[in-house]
Amino acid sequence: MSPTVLPTAPRAVHVDASTRQDSPSAGTPDLHRSSTSGTLLCVDEGTSEVMRDTKDWTWVLERPCEQCGFDAAGVARHQVGARLRAGMPTWHRLLSGPTATRRPDPTTWSPLEYACHVRDVHIVFSARVAMVLGQHDPEFANWDQDETAESQAYAEQDPATVARELAQETERVAAAYDVLDPTDEALWARPARRSNGSVFTLDSLARYHLHDVEHHVWDVRPAGA
């Protein structure tokens, strides 16, 4: 498959006020790898369409993720930036390899599509962190991840370009966390809300963000790993 380079603009990630909640597995049913996600998603076997994930993933702040093993309670604030960066070698390897654009099955994203998604997750969370720091109790508009994947034609983007963009956005948001004093409790307690009513603090937002990113590294792990 030879991907077509589209004039995509990572900064133009669509954020709307619809009711669907962003989550680590939007558009990525992973039915063939996980028993825990299979009941949450439906796949239309007649096409390559993936039904949308409507699960609210905020539970991952309360207990470890049974899929990727992420434990929000075990995240040290000063390590958030470094852990966000830690997946980059995996993404670079996958995006420069022969399977970059290959979906493991018709209903699971290719590494390229996952990488586009993670890049855009970073862009959205960069904006959210800035909102929490700059406003009192801001409300985040919902980000429709599936709509973004379709409108931005993730599958048609250029893997090398996406690798560069992902590296850039990873560094940008990791650096934003790096400068925050991990001992400043008032800072990390700054509140925010999502449009569905979920309540976050800067602290829980960072942990939620990190899980999303680490979960997708798990999503693209080698079969059997």
Ligand SMILES: [Zn+2]
């Ligand atoms: Zn997970």
